[in-house]
Amino acid sequence: xxxxxxxxxxxxxxxxxxxxxxxxxxxxxxxxxxxxxxxxxxxxxxxxxxxxxxxxxxxxxxxxxxxxxxxxxxxxxxxxxxxxxxxxxxxxxxxxxxxxxxxxxxxxxxxxxxxxxxxxxxxxxxxxxxxxxxxxxxxxxxxxxxxxxxxxxxxxxxxxxxxxxxxxxxxxxxxxxxxxxxxxxxxxxxxxxxxxxxxxxxxxxxxxxxxxxxxxxxxxxxxxxxxxxx
Amino acid sequence: xxxxxxxxxxxxxxxxxxxxxxxxxxxxxxxxxxxxxxxxxxxxxxxxxxxxxxxxxxxxxxxxxxxxxxxxxxxxxxxxxxxxxxxxxxxxxxxxxxxxxxxxxxxxxxxxxxxxxxxxxxxxxxxxxxxxxxxxxxxxxxxxxxxxxxxxxxxxxxxxxxxxxxxxxxxxxxxxxxxxxxxxxxxxxxxxxxxxxxxxxxxxxxxxxxxxxxxxxxxxx
Numbered sequence: 001x002x003x004x005x006x007x008x009x010x011x012x013x014x015x016x017x018x019x020x021x022x023x024x025x026x027x028x029x030x031x032x033x034x035x036x037x038x039x040x041x042x043x044x045x046x047x048x049x050x051x052x053x054x055x056x057x058x059x060x061x062x063x064x065x066x067x068x069x070x071x072x073x074x075x076x077x078x079x080x081x082x083x084x085x086x087x088x089x090x091x092x093x094x095x096x097x098x099x100x101x102x103x104x105x106x107x108x109x110x111x112x113x114x115x116x117x118x119x120x121x122x123x124x125x126x127x128x129x130x131x132x133x134x135x136x137x138x139x140x141x142x143x144x145x146x147x148x149x150x151x152x153x154x155x156x157x158x159x160x161x162x163x164x165x166x167x168x169x170x171x172x173x174x175x176x177x178x179x180x181x182x183x184x185x186x187x188x189x190x191x192x193x194x195x196x197x198x199x200x201x202x203x204x205x206x207x208x209x210x211x212x213x214x215x216x217x218x219x220x221x222x223x224x225x226x227x228x229x230x
Numbered sequence: 231x232x233x234x235x236x237x238x239x240x241x242x243x244x245x246x247x248x249x250x251x252x253x254x255x256x257x258x259x260x261x262x263x264x265x266x267x268x269x270x271x272x273x274x275x276x277x278x279x280x281x282x283x284x285x286x287x288x289x290x291x292x293x294x295x296x297x298x299x300x301x302x303x304x305x306x307x308x309x310x311x312x313x314x315x316x317x318x319x320x321x322x323x324x325x326x327x328x329x330x331x332x333x334x335x336x337x338x339x340x341x342x343x344x345x346x347x348x349x350x351x352x353x354x355x356x357x358x359x360x361x362x363x364x365x366x367x368x369x370x371x372x373x374x375x376x377x378x379x380x381x382x383x384x385x386x387x388x389x390x391x392x393x394x395x396x397x398x399x400x401x402x403x404x405x406x407x408x409x410x411x412x413x414x415x416x417x418x419x420x421x422x423x424x425x426x427x428x429x430x431x432x433x434x435x436x437x438x439x440x441x442x443x444x445x446x447x448x449x450x451x
Binding site: 126169 | 319324329332333336337340341346347348349350351355358359362363365366367371374375376377378380385386387388389390391392394395396397405408409412413414415417418419440441442443
């Protein structure tokens with residue numbers, strides 16, 4: 001079949017955290033090599049990949065999941081993602097084998113099993129990957145599934161200066177994800193318009209659940225009391 | 231001890247902390263290793279699953295041989311998915327022999343069917359994992375760190391941070407503005423004159439512009 005060239009903004013888009021440039025370079029270049037994916041590197045502040053308006057993907061190396069020392073940090077990270085995103089997927093990636101390193105045998109631990117079952121119990125998806133290339137392939141598949149469910153990311157890549165100014169403002173709203181803030185930049189004609197929107201309007205424009213929209217609405221209308229400042 | 235009706239049509243009754251296993255697993259290494267940790271009840275004629283963790287969730291086990299044999303297991307999974315109102319957890323033997331088939335299985339079960347898939351290297355790894363799954367089932371949901379209620383932090387501090395994102399507003403002006411216009415919504419509707427009572431003319435103008443200036447219409451939107 002001849003390659004189709006969908007219009008700019010109509011292609012599936014994945015947002016990638018800038019930190020992944022150092023840790024997952026191969027993932028990024030594989031994503032770009034996969035035809036028809038728009039890969040945007042953004043300062044996502046600790047979210048590895050955003051594949052749709054509601055889904056974040058956390059890439060974790062197997063060795064980190066096996067050790068008890070990193071467990072607390074991992075749990076805190078997932079909890080943070082839960083406050084921002086409706087859906088979470090964890091990709092457990094096999095560590096790269098260094099030549100002559102036999103000590104790094106994968107030995108399953110109780111810690112690893114208990115993490116997996118806790119994730120399953122909370123409805124967090126888990127995928128297993130043998131390396132960075134496969135991780136990229138899984139990310140692509142996830143974004144396609146999300147697109148079929150009409151929650152794919154479709155935003156023009158270029159922000160006007162006006163929108164650039166509004167982005168940090170929207171990002172400072174508690175528990176808001178980068179993609180939600182981006183959607184706000186694009187969908188609200190001005191920040192004033194957003195501040196005077198009903199929860200329904202916020203839900204439609206920011207592409208968030210009704211519950212999330214209520215939360216944002218409450219924040220915008222929250223009355224400041226100087227006595228409460230720490 | 232109540233027995234489940236054979237035929238596997240109704241919901242399967244699983245006493246707390248037990249696991250109901252398909253008769254075919256009797257005597258297997260997997261069953262033997264689990265027996266020390268959880269109580270197993272063997273049942274004949276369980277419809278489609280290998281183990282029941284509760285009346286709502288069960289485990290389907292795919293062996294290395296199933297994978298190598300081809301796509302037979304797919305029919306079983308799809309049938310299960312269409313018939314049962316159960317959460318299905320798929321445990322698959324991912325060994326050196328079956329590794330190459332794993333990505334396809336994962337795409338099918340997780341991405342197409344939306345089920346849970348967990349790879350194990352052997353039956354003894356599976357026994358540890360299933361034991362852990364039983365523990366997870368029996369503990370309070372609040373004990374799961376990912377199901378805990380989160381406490382929201384004080385909004386005052388984040389409000390100041392939000393207002394600081396407005397061009398021209400820093401650490402000093404943000405609380406002053408919020409004392410006069412106590413919510414973001416009220417601040418967004420303030421006139422230049424009202425803002426001038428708190429900040430200088432230039433900054434008042436900047437704030438007003440920030441809130442009101444619509445983005446330029448892009449062609450094609």
